């Protein structure tokens with residue numbers, strides 16, 4: 001049996017991937033299945049927390065004991081998150097933003113289906129930026145949860161990554177900092193942690209078929225440096241607080 005160490009805590013998890021409408025039948029989306037967020041909600045509830053899962057296009061049925069709020073696009077996800085954070089029932093203790101939120105959305109969704117006309121030019125889609133929900137939560141002055149967790153799904157630098165590798169080569173360890181791709185992933189992640197202002201960043205590699213849609217995941221957990229470490233390494237210093245090897249998403253959830 002799991003410890004009931006989260007009894008009395010309120011936890012908000014977001015999962016899945018947003019779909020940003022292009023017209024009534026089409027969207028810009030991503031490959032997130034929602035399984036990692038689902039596992040986080042499941043584990044938090046099993047450990048006694050009152051859990052709300054804001055689920056963007058997640059197929060799975062609700063984990064036992066979890067309240068699910070389904071959403072479609074980034075703006076709906078943002079509104080759902082705000083209403084949970086501002087719920088008069090009580091403040092949220094921890095928020096885990098596992099959802100893959102689109103950074104950009106089409107500037108305007110067409111009211112009717114975009115048509116292909118004979119000889120017509122391909123349509124051009126103008127994008128505008130979505131609000132950064134995670135950064136918004138972390139920088140709240142009122143009812144900021146004590147623990148704000150973000151995810152960073154990274155593919156590493158575009159150049160030099162496993163050039164010449166074939167499908168038969170084993171994948172390098174997704175948490176091995178001496179691997180050059182992982183080193184560049186961690187460098188991006190340190191900057192992201194500082195920029196977003198969160199208390200923990202779950203860094204996972206999503207290249208080469210990793211993570212998205214898979215039952216397993218591996219990650220490095222990065223946190224702002226403790227004061228003593230910061231003195232030596234500067235204000236934006238970050239520390240690896242855990243390396244979770246490839247395993248079930250529930251195991252990574254428990255580590256978070």
Ligand code: C5P
Pocket residue numbers: 074097098099100101102103130131132133134135149150151152153
């Ligand atoms: O910047 P990037 O999209 O890589 O950041 C990923 C993290 O930020 C995830 O935790 C995701 O849920 C969150 N995010 C967000 N709002 C956005 C984009 C990402 O909250 N518009």
